[in-house]
Amino acid sequence: MNAYIEAFLPLFVAINLPGILPFFIALTEKLSAADRRRLLMRAVVTAFVVAVLILFAGQFIFQTLGITLNDLRVGGGLILLVLSITDLVFADYRRRNPSAEQDAADVGVVPLGIPLIVGPAAITTILVAQQTYGYLPTLVSLTANLLLVAVVFSIGPWLIRTLRPVAVRAIAKVASLFLAAIAVAMIRAGITGMLGGS
Template sequence: MTALIAAFLPLFVAINIPGILPLYIGMTETFSADNRRQLLVRALLAAAVLAVLMLFAGQVIFDTLGITLNDLRVGGGLILLVIAVTDLAFGDVKERRGGGKKARAKLKDHPVDEPVDLPVVPLGIPLIIGPGAITTILITDGQYGWIVTLAAIVINMALVFVSFTFGPAILKLAGRGTSKAVAKVASLFLAAISVAMIRAGILGMVAAV
């Protein structure tokens, strides 16, 4: 259970549900309930497939590129740190990933009840499973094994489904400002986790010399 919690939390922070929920609402505001549900299911399937693929291809990637877990810890930690700092200092991470304006532009050309081909990009990838989440999955697999990491992926995908299903109604009650505040707190924890990854990687490199 301790390992599962340790694997779940970094991935939960990397996915950043409070941060991507407002964009999901913005992308689907003209959708009917059925089309919104279909979009969500397809996006989650795309994100889950990518997450599982990266999980089981992690060792192959290590061997092919000639890298170690400590290299990935430092490199991945730097990526997460840049994402967290950019989000905290320069605004919403979703706009930085380029999905918001393009997604809303696509919606203008489609009727309310017509499905729009948005599940894979940008909703599933990279909003739900982006570079930060991929890096976290690879590192977690090396630390806790594929069973614990797969369980963490499944739990996080379930939380995304629940949050995106009921989030629009809750967000209307809480207000957009509250959602942004929660997203900022998540980014702060992401920065702390990234620093911990970098520290562990450097210590591992020093110990291996």
């Protein structure tokens, strides 16, 4: 049991559920309940598929493609930076017919599924946990964390109804600002790792 708990906690910290919840609220502010559920399902399924792929074939994929976790940090950081700047500078980003199924699918995959729920920190944690605790405890902890994400994200509509529209927009802007800061931190960590040869 200790192995399962010890595998769960670092992954919970790496996913940072309290930190990514405001982004989910901001991105789903204008969605209908049905579209929001579809987006949540796509995000969690995408995160699970990618995480399981990393768990069982991460080292092989990285070696085959010739990439490192630092490359992933820089790439994921650039994606998040573009999305956050677009939302901060061009306020219509989240209003581009968000109820359309294709838009919901895109947002569910990127940036929610990747790299917010399962980003470089989570990927690194999964690889370390697999080497430390084995496949089964890591898979169980991953599943438990993603189920927790789904449950917490599902109360997003209640939070949106509870908060006033002005408060939701304010949260969205603050979330985008912090998202930009997270993106810069990811890029900085990736570049530092590259220069350090790690």
